[in-house]
Amino acid sequence: GAVVSQHPSRVICKSGTSVKIECRSLDFQATTMFWYRQFPKKSLMLMATSNEGSKATYEQGVEKDKFLINHASLTLSTLTVTSAHPEDSSFYICSAWPGQGAKTQYFGPGTRLLVL
């Protein structure tokens, strides 16, 4: 149980385009999902917390107009990187919290984004 998927697993795009990444909880409903970014050899950085049916809460320094998060259902959250630039190239990882009674969050496999 507690499987989280992400799609796509890797994406290459041109500078200036937008990229959408999907995060799905496959066998449970997630009241909360989290989006992280990780640069090579660096630690995880939390970008935002996404709650179903409400606006995401962004961490300090993360541009909400650049990283659009939509948590449309209890099993799906999307992250859209708008007007991507090479410095947005990174490993984006989502995690899902099953809700009341859950002890921790479960991570998706990650999406590697390369902006040319």
Added chain:
Amino acid sequence: QKEVEQNSGPLSVPEGAIASLNCTYSDRVSQSFFWYRQYSGKSPELIMSIYSNGDKEDGRFTAQLNKASQYVSLLIRDSQPSDSATYLCAALPQGGSEKLVFGKGTKLTVNP
């Protein structure tokens, strides 16, 4: 003090040895504790959780929590080359927040 601190390593042990990974934490994050393993290029994978003082064993892994000293450790017995990864210590804050607070991770290398 940072909320969750780990020695970044690298930690290198020979195959078959015990690898000991340590983590200290502040008062703000003293509820539940987790160890995640992250292979290079992959996302973190939960390997152990611990909530009360003492030891918790699962196969070759033992998590230890000492709330008085505010540290949590992970012991890996009979280390294998496949254990080579970065190990992330994480904690949940007091007050019911679901946002895990992560340490920077300790890179472990097990040499054959």
